[in-house]
Structures are given as structure tokens and as C-alpha cells.
Amino acid sequence: MTILCVRFQLPPMYEAALPGLLGTLEEFTPVVEALPPDGALADLRGAERYFRRDVVELASLIRVRALAWHGVDCAIGAGPGPMFARMALREAAPGEIRVVPEGPRARTEFLAERSVRALPGVGAATARTLCEYGLDSIGKVAAAPLSTLQRLTSARTGRELHEMAQGIDRGRVVPNAVSRSLAAERPFPRDELDPAQHRRALLSAAGELGSRLRALEKVCRTLTLTVRYADRSTTTRSRTLPEPTAHSSALTDAAYRMYEALGLQRARVRGVALRAEGLDPAEQASHQLTFDPVDEKVRRLEEVADRVRKKFGAGAVIPGALAA
16 A cells, blocks of 8 residues: 545635645655645655655554645545546545555455446446446456457547556656645635536636735646535536737636536525646746737736736726625
8 A cells, every 4th residue: 555545624615724745745755646626646755765664654644634724624545546436535534544455356345346437537428328238347358358448449448447456557656846836716605506606716716716816927838627516526627728928818718618518507606716737937928829909918918917016006906796
């Protein structure tokens, strides 16, 4: 057991606490991959030798320190690779540590009895296709010929499904920095059903992200939307932007498109969050030239508004839709 997958039990819309919690993991290993808004992967191969403790003991220490230093509990899954760790985490209750059994035979039994939906990366459409042909468990997928899986899905997906069902985990922990993303959260004081209020929150969050990016002289390549509902469940969608940008209008447009694609019908929304990812220096970003004078005018107005906000405060200039 060398990999941990950790999900911190953060309060609703409290993503800003994640960097400090990642610092707790980095006390044990530098190989930590942030999984915003509330998770992380950690490779403990070196930590087991250095601290002379097994992965379960280290996981217990991490949980205690997260509670003691940050007041945040967590659920932890442990396995020989990221795939097994993620699967173990899915079955872990808050405050629980779940471990995949050791040994090839035990791992095969662990996989065989679980639904095909438990495999990381298997979405609803792929699972539905497999279940229609009776491949509703990982054990059945493992026994199916590779050619059959590729005909039902695609060449690449079929090969990946076949390998995962056989217990072949090619994933690895890629160290990253949560600072390479910026988040803006907009919780509602009560369950909000009005789509107009959802859009106003997105407009406000996108404006904040754009302002912060420009202040840091950064641009983002990907925008992620998280919608949290009254039952504490969440929906997350990501979109790669046509070009890296810190332009508030472009961020707002992308946020609106992701929101509309969700097709929410009278959903009881507790809050929304936008996260700008893949940050790069603004000076290295390219911008597609346009003959539209409106675009150039908006960008110049944005520069003036930034200077006004810097001098008089963030609320000195706001969109008219947020003025009410």
C-alpha cells in the first residue's frame, strides 16, 4: 500500500482551506497531487521507509493532524495505485480509513465483486452500454475479451477498461500546486431555486476571478464550475477556454455555458464556485486579434475599472446586474 486518496470534510463552499490541508500531507511526502475542491492524492513510498510506519499508521497520523491543526476530518482510501486508492475512498465513510487488501488474489477479489461504475473514469453512458450487454460487474468485464470491450466502446476506452478490470493500475501521482488555481465561491443564505440568482452569482464570481488574475498578471486555460445542492451533493464541470484569458467577460460567458449545459430544473442550490486552473504568466499568453471594436472597448474599460477598484475598493465599480 503506497498511495493515499484523501477527501477532506470541508464545510460547504470552503475550498480556500485546501492549501493548508495539503501542507499537512506535504509534512509526510513531497509527492502530493491536489484534487480541488476537497481532495488529494499522496504517494507514501518514501514516507513508509523514512518514518518506519506502514501506510495505515501514516494515514491515521494525517487524519489526527488535520483534525488538530485545521479542525477538519477526512476520509482516506489506501491502495497500491491511484485507481485502487480512489475506489477505496468511495467506500470510506467520513473519518474512516479503507484499505485495499494486499496480494494479487485479494485485489482481484476486491475488484470482481464491485459494479463496473466503481472504476474511475467510467461515466453513466459507458456503464449503461456495458450493463446492456450483461457486463455489470468488474469481474465480468475482466473476463470479457478485449475485442468485445473495444467494439462496445472504443479502441482506447476498451483497452483501458480491460486493464483496470485486470487490476493493472497505470496511474501515478503528479505533484502539482493548488496555487496554480484560483477559486471564487458564492454561497446562498438559503436554498436558491431562481436561475437568475444563480447567474448573478456566477457573474460576480467570474468578475472576482478576472480581477484577481489581472492583479497577479496571470491568465487561466481552464474554468471549472461547482454547483452544491441542498443535500450537500455537488456537480462539477470543466471547460478548456478557446485561449488563455483573464478577461472577465470571457470567464463569465464560459461559466454561463457550463451552467446552462447542466439543465437544472428548479434545483435547490446552496452555492456555486468557479475555479480558474492552468495559470500561466499573462505576458506569455497569445490573444486572437479581432476587428470588433466592442471587444477592444470592453478591455479598455476593464483596465480603467481595475485602476478604480485598486484605489477605491473592490465595490467601486460593479456590473449593473449586481447593483440591485
